[in-house]
Amino acid sequence: MPVIEPKQSQALDTLTLPFGGSRLIEASAGTGKTYTIAGLYVRLLLGHGIDKPLTCQQILVVTFTNAATGELRDRIRNKIQLAYRHFIGIDTGDELLASLHSATPESARPLALKRLDLALKSLDEASIFTIHGFCQRILADMAFESSLLFESEFTLDDSEYLHHAVRDFWREHCYPLPGFLGEIIQKKFADPDALSKQLRPLLGASQANAQPQPEDFTKLQGTLSQSMSRLKLIWPREREAIETLLHSLPLNGVRFGKKPDAYPKLAIMLDAMDNWCKCSMSLPPMKVMESLSLSGLKLNKGGEVPTPDQAPVLDHIERLCLLIKDFIPSFLYCARDGISKRFAQQKSERNLMTPDDLLLTLEQALRPDTGDINEHSNNLANLIAKRFPVALIDEFQDTDPLQFAIFNRIYQQESTSSTGHNADISAEDDSDNSGENNQSKPASKEVSLLMIGDPKQAIYAFRGADIHTYIQAREQTEQHYSLGTNYRSSRNMVLSVNALFENRDDPFINQAIVFESVQPSPFAHKKIFVEQNNDTSALKIKLLSEDPDKGLNKASARKRLAEDAAAEITRLLTESQQGQCTISGKALKAQDIAVLVRDRNEAGVIRESLSQRQIGSVFLSRDSVFKTLEARELALVLHALATPKDERALRSALATSLLGYNALAIHGFNQDEMIRQDLLEQFDRLHQNWLRRGIMPALLSLANETQLIERLLQGEDGERRLTDFRHLAELLQQKATELDGISALVNWYEQALIVNNANEEAQLRLASEQNLVKIVTIHKSKGLEYPVCFIPFVSLARDNRRKPAPMLYHDNNRLIWDIEQTDEGWERHKRENLAEDLRLLYVAMTRPVYQCYLYIANHSRFTKKAGITSQLHETGIGYLLGIEDKACDFARIQTQAQGLICDAISVSEVQADVSTQALVSVTDKRRTLAPRKLKRKLYTPWRVGSYSGLVKDLPHERVAPGADDESFPELEIIQDVVDPSPCRFTFERGANAGSFMHLVLELIDFTLAEAQLPEQLPVAMEKYGIDESWFSILNTWYLDILNAPLTQDGSLTLSQLTPSQKLVEMEFYLPIDQLKANELNELLEAFGYSAGLNFESLKGMLKGFIDLTFEHKGQFYIADYKSNHLGDDFSHYGLDAMAGAIRSHRYDLQYIIYTLALHRYLNLRMPNYDYDLHLGGCYYLFLRGMSVDSPMSGIFYDKPPKALIQALDALFDSEQTQAVINNDHMESTL
Incomplete structure (x- = not known):
């Protein structure tokens, strides 16, 4: 990669920063980035430095998470409030606001005050978005200009569609393959999910260039098949010649066996090839093929490998091995493109958009092309620029090429838009877009793009962020500014971070990312950490040695580092309880301490060590x-x-x-x-x-x-x-x-x-807000600060023994997909990982305010061949110490670390004997107070009760609310029945069956049952999981139920009831002044009904639902369906058996209450109502026993005495005699 000298930056003055064009602001950690954004925002509201003031809706502020938008909005609101106070004459102590006030003419101050007031009132409508929120707003508001469908559906989760796209591709491309080709793929990818897992990072990186370009997958299939067939054809013919040739060579004995023994291993290889040629349709034995290929022939010293002309079959095997090796890269390349297209197609067919689709759609709408489309894209860019004349892009180091392309095409000046190395993210061919199009573009001074970020904190590559995009943007932008004062940390903490990263000339392995030391704030001296030993250093480096004989593996190192960190935390908290450890004069608390880790495995180790010392902790991460x-x-x-x-x-x-x-x-x-x-x-x-x-x-x-x-x-x-x-x-x-x-x-x-x-909504939430040590992943900690930080595990290297898939790296700011996983690509990939580790270390080191514990272990591996080899050179802290090779012992680490010692940095060793003493908490008497527990039943003075509530406390029956007629009976004798034939009596029992049978009777018109049952039965069966094999039995059974006579003379059946004669699931509420169990028991006993009720006094409403209320010949009836299983033939559904079930379940109380509800309603709605004349009675229909062939089987009828209903009416509510019934359809039955 060519060395690119970074452009020099100038110190930023928030008051004088000129607007217009593109400007880059680099804000190191803790230097007041959000404060600066808020200050610039107020300047724009007041019109300071621009032609005219802007409103909240005109200032675009973009960041990358919803949480960050909320924080920015709050900080901006606070800044505007301070400005408003300053402009009404209240001194806020803010130098920037004082300067803005002075710079505003006195005559203009009333208008400025109104603008600030308006901004406060309209801030909820301010244009503060995430990048995806911005794209969504533009596409929604400018759907026509962006050529987007108006009614697009938005979703955060498209995993279902990717799942289908991968399987579609797998079926289309893998199923038709010959067996041996399918075997190649299956060895690499066991199933579509394995393929999806490898390709997922590539689907979001469409700019990744495969290198080298693989051969076309379809063409390679044909070539491979032909080559395999040819080998099967020529091997038997040339077998003896091959063996003779090989025996003439000085073959290596380890691979082929000893020559005096006639190369026994070679004989096995040749037999394996013979067997494959004769009968196998699978892949040839690959290890044998590799050993027999010309490049794989292992000869003794002095032997010469035959030429292709001398050994054409072995040469053919070599070329076949290369084709097989090329097959997976070709398949992956085809899969990436095929799945991407299918994935996009599936979402397009459903008019569905995800956050990434929003970016892609807007970028495509803005992309210059030719002719009318080019003019169209320019018009859209101009509309956006006019709507948002100024854009402030926060956390710009976390951008990606697509995101930068969007803002670049909206705001970038012509003079800078064509620079940089990657044409994909710059404004293409602006020179061709002359004339009218460019004349309509807002002048560069009218629009501003301010990019605010810190490349040293670019740690979200796994989320698609691309530091190389930031570098390109930096090269394209002429004006660079920086914030150089750290307002977060104490003086020594700032100086220690400066010293650590200035220990290398190129601390971030990239000349384009410069480390410029920052200065402590004028108030940094007030941030004082005091502990018992009076150590004033802010950065405490603790070194852990390897075992001279065995090295130091990762698991052992983690354990020892965690134990020492936990012991040190225990010491600090113990001293705090004794008044000997303070931060700025206040006692140090557990919640002031954070342990920064990389993943939940490290978190688990440190949490266990803390727990052993009686220290509570909470883990915060971005894990899903x-x-x-x-x-x-x-x-x-x-x-x-x-x-x-x-x-x-x-x-x-x-x-x-x-x-x-x-x-x-x-x-x-x-x-x-x-x-x-x-x-x-x-x-x-x-x-x-x-x-x-x-x-x-x-x-x-x-x-x-x-x-x-x-x-x-x-x-x-x-x-x-x-x-x-x-x-x-x-x-x-x-x-x-x-x-x-x-x-x-x-x-x-x-x-x-x-x-x-792992989208933002699925990230783990904070488990507790108690006084606990915080265990935080470094990624999660970004943007936060903690008084004291422990960084125990950054010296433990990644496992780089296996090549990653996919293997990605950058070359001249272009993303490369090393599809063949070459050694060169692997080294470059590891180098980029090391650079990211350095940025992670910088983020971790800039979180603490007062003190930081940084642990460095000589993580090393031991092998018999190589001995002890250090892995520290593969870590960011190892690089900063100047360790760049495996030959590193503990003495060298000590020497390098001690070179950092100064007033701000101390160095010590982790001792073998670490204290395991637990933290003894000082008792806080206030925390021992607790409310007394309520032991009696809580009395509810007014409530809604039900029949189930009245009978639930009966000692002889347990009734489940809402399922009272579907419980299983207790059988005195359990009979073994072998494979009973399916019928109504063997149909499943329980709540599911009962609900199913009720639903069918609710869905159909009784008079049209024969026509409607075939349509409605399958619907209900599917809903309740009834096997379709029951359809014909159920259909016949329901027709039997509906046609079964309900009276002795056969004058009434359910099938006679028209929709206008019946009401399904009638709901009622009966007002009750005061209902007591003993009073209800006395009344029921007086009329010969069962008593024994034992419920809490009820005042309020008694609620219920009646399965069926119907009218027949001027009388109104109640019917309730029961699916109880009373026996396996109709004889078990006679009057005595049903009466027993009625008494057992207390259905008699149920239908008495139903009768009262219907009585009250009819009395209210019918002129000249008479109980004896108009109320017909109650039917309890045991559905399993109802049949045309067994008249009155399964049919229980009763009509409670009029005197009982009247007495119950008075008992429920002596004054109120009207039922409140929630059903207007009842009028149709009168």
Whole structure:
């Protein structure tokens, strides 16, 4: 890569920075970047330095996360508020605002005050966006100009469509392949998911150039097939000649065996080739082929490899091996393009856009071309520039080529737009766009592009950010400014970071990224850290030696480093409790300490060490919540909730730690009918809750019923696990609004687990806000500050023993995809990784305010061949110490580190004997106070009750709310029945079956049942998971139910009831002044009905639903459907059996309440209403027993005495005698 001298930057003065054109502001960590943006924003509002003031809507501010937009908006609001106060005469102590006030003529100050007031009132409408939010707004507001469909749907998650695109490609390109070619692919990619995982980074990097360019995949297939066929043809013919030739060569004995033994290993190889030629349709034995190829022939010293003319078959094998080697790169290249197109096509067909699609669509709309399209793109750019004359792009180092191209084409001046090395991200061919088009473009002084960032903090390459794009933008931009004062850290902390990074001339392995030392702020001396030993150094470097005989592997190093860091944290907190450790005069707290790590594995090690010392901690990272144990277990729970009849799925859910069942409880589910039924009914209720209210209420109900919260909080990571569970529930609820049905939601969730969706919404949330040590990933810590930081693991190198896939690196600012994974590409890839490690180290080192502990271990490997080899040279801290090779012992590390010692930096060694003393917390009496627990039942003075609530406390019957007629009966004798034939009596039992049968009767018109059942039955069966083999049985059964006579004379059947004669699921509310159990018991006993009720006094409303209310010959009836299984033939559904079920379940109380509701309603709505004349009575229809061939079987009828209903009416509400019934359709039956 050619060395590019960076352009010199000048110190930024927020008050005098000129607007107009493009300017780059480099803001090192802690130098007041956000403060500067807010100051520039106020200048623009006041019109300082521009032709006319701008409004909040005209100033475009772009950053890269939603959290950052919120912070920017708040900081800008605070700055405007301060400016407003200053302009009304209140001294704010802000030098910039004082200067702006002085620079504003006195006559213009009232107008300036109005502008500030207007800005405060309209700041919620300010143009402060994420990059994706900006693109979405432009495409929505300028859909016509950007040639976008007006009604595009936006989604954050396109993983489902990528999943389908990959499988479509796999089916289209892999299934038709001959077996041996498919075998090549399957050895590399076991399934489409493995292919997707490797290609995913490339789908978002369309600018990556494959090098070298692979051969066309289709053409290579043909070439390979022909070459394979030719080898099979010529091998048998040339077999003896090949063997003779090989025996004449001085073959290496290790590979081919000894010559006196006639090369036995060679004989095995030749036999393997013979067998393949005779009968195999698979790949030839590749190791044999490589050994027999000309380049693979291993000869003893002095031997000469035959020429291709001398050994044409071996030459053919060599060329075939190369073709096979080229097959995977060709396949990958084809897959990237094919999947990308299919992926885009699927989203286009659904008019669907993701955040990345927003960028691509806007960039394409702005891309110059020829003719009318070029004029169109210029018009769009001009419209955007006129709408937002000034753009401030925050965190610009995190941009990518596509994002920069967008702003470049809107704002860049002609003089700079064509410079730089990559034409892909510059304004193409501006010289050709002369004349009218360029005349319409806003003058460069009328528009401004301010790019604010710090290339030293470019750490988001895994998210698509490209530091080389920043470098190109820097080269294109003439005016560079920098912020040179650190306002975050103490004086010694600032000086220590300067000293560490100035230890190398090129600390970031790129001449374009310059480290300029920053100065402490004028107030830095007030930031004082005091500890018992009076050590004033801010950077404490601690060195860990390797074992001279074994080296120091990563696992051992992690453990020892974590132990020392935890011991040091214990010491600091102990001294703090003793009043000997303070920060700016205040006692150091656990929440003031942060441990910076790279991933959750490192976090787990340090958290364990802290926990052993009784120090609480919380882990913050950008990891996806879908990577957690809770996410995997919740998938099993969701499957059980989605299919509550699937006992296998339920067992799997019970085995999760979320539900908390042990092996004994699961055994009880398998053996105890009552336990099994209770759990099945519980999950069915939760399933119904999911259907009615949504997935999150169902999961919260499950958590409440299984004491999930209490159980999780008892564990060490309880708060973390509970936070993750709630987070997942929220994500599911949000996604449920976008998807249709339970199955779609479960499928989405399972796919999210596979791809580990890590968008901003799926990132792990803060588990606790208590006084805990913060364990934070370095990526997560960016932009934050902590009083004291520990950086224990940065000296542990990445594992670079395996080449990555895909292998990406940059060449002259162009992204290269080394598709053949060459050694040269690998070295360049590792060098770029090292550069990113240095930027990560810079981010970590600039987080602390007062003090930083930096650990350096001589991470090394031991092999018998090479001995101990250090890996420190592969880390950022090793590079800064000047260590660039494997030959590094601990003495050299000591020497290099001690060269940094100064007032701001101290160096010491990690001792072998680390203190394990736990932190003894000082008791805080205030924290021992706790509210008393309420032991009595909480009395609710007014509530809505139900029939189920009245009977739930009966000692002889347990009734599940909403499923009272679907519970399983207890059988005195359990009979073994072998393969009963399917019929109404063997149809499944339980809540699912009951709900299914009710639904069918709700869906159909009884008078048109024969025509409607074939249409409605499959709908209900699919909803409730009824096997389609039951269709004909159910169809016949329902017709039998509808035609069964309800009276002795056969004058009434359900099939006679027209829609105008019946009302389904009539809802009622009965007002109740005061209902007591003993009073209701006395009344029921007086009329010969069962008593024994024991419920809490009810005042409020009694709610219920009547399955069917119908009119026949001027009388009104109540009907309730029951799916109870009373026996296996019609004789079990006689009057005595039904009466027993009625008494057992207390259905008699149910239909008495229903009768009162209907009585009140008719009395209210019918003139001359008479109970005896107009109220017909109650039918309880046991559906399994109803049949035309068994008259009155399954039909229970009763009409409660008029005196009972009147007395009950008075008991419920002596003054109010009107029922409140929520159904206007009842009038149609009068």
